[in-house]
Amino acid sequence: MKVIKKINNNVALCVDNHKKELIAFGKGIGFPPMPYEISDLSSISMTFYRMDQSFYKLLEEIPEEVFEVSAIIVKKAQMTLDCSLNPNLLPGLADHIHFALKRIEKYKEMKMLFSYDIEQLYPAETSLARYAVGLIERKLRVKLPDSEITNIAMHFVNAEEENIGETNGEIDTDQLIDEVTGMIEQTFETEIDREGFNYNRFVMHFRYFLKRIIEKKQFIDDNGALFGTLKAEKPEIYDCAVQISDRVVERLHAEITQDEILYLMIHINRIIKNNTIN
Template identity: 30%
Template structure:
């Protein structure tokens, strides 16, 4: 498809913008920006990833990115997107070609000005989106290596959100809002059980994972039957009472109805938390 495409612009050693038959392409391949130059054609066997640019609003916004953001930043962004698509086995929403370089550019400027980067949802994102977070960790290393900087791990969470948003085609704000609500529930659990749960601990990850899976089932209308519900109500009265309060918060945050069966499973998990504390 891109045989004999002519390079219009070299973004970095591995990424170029090329043209063929009035169509623009972003081409990614090891060393193609080093071995070839503007006006050269690239043999197809050197190209690993192709992104065709079309006359859409996103692509018009990409033109603005090209005009206002350093080529190295755009280049590393395209490498990160290519890596993400390979690791995930799917194509990401085209919007990430605009949003990711814009975000990385802003991040590097904050580092230059020594503005501290903090992500209050880092541990939640690790648990909610482990695959995206793993890719984001590799992306952060690529950015730090390329620009000889030391951006902290907090930034991994923000990159994770960009990747997640590009998978689901929802805006980043949707996932940030969801994560914020999950954190709200976790804080309530800590308050109701009368102790803090270390956010980087296994019990925090287990509790968050259980809460998230429960919520996914409720949102999809696929809740499961709890055959031990009556026993749970009788044997774990304190935990069941706490579970009801947590369920009410979930209902308020997500505008859903939490079934008694799910409240029962939540009570079991709260009992497990209590047992872990006493071990």
């Protein structure tokens, strides 16, 4: 197996003997000059195939310890859940954990409640998410709210469905995402890099947003204070989120909670901050 690009000290992009790309984990494999051949494959602890290349840059930006604990969780999911999982579960989960840690620091007053409905509907995924939260707390020495059990469980649920849009016959999800992207570009007079990993991250979160609305599992918490603060500080973000919500309401014939609008505001702000060309 040839190592062709370092991601961090213990993770690298590789090519196997069949010329297929993979992400490999192994102590110190990122240290030698690239490219090089790994002669002892026993040094490789985990491998992940078929990951979307648009996520490679994201992997470089996630702290090494977050990425590695995410990989352990995904491996556990692969062994525990009786189904195939989307290969992009690893970068998606790592990104979520990284963002959750930053969110705890920045939005300490934000409440996201544990969902007993999710636990009843998806007991295997919830049990696995409890394990994940415990592992994160031990490895990263941080206390997570119980809501992260629900959030991580939903990552597993979504990874079991390769394309959320295909599970719902009411709307063309890809078309709606394209429309929403255009609305963001028009509002902020900018161009979004639709090939970049930040856009892929936004699309992933927007699909989860749609899935919650379609399945009537929206966030309904008590985040009024934070909502009001962000609305006052970032009125353009708020106006854009409302316009997008109105478009989704029109397509899905469903009301959208204030907490879901807050969720949209956070992710619109994130993509405008990180993912514009101009």
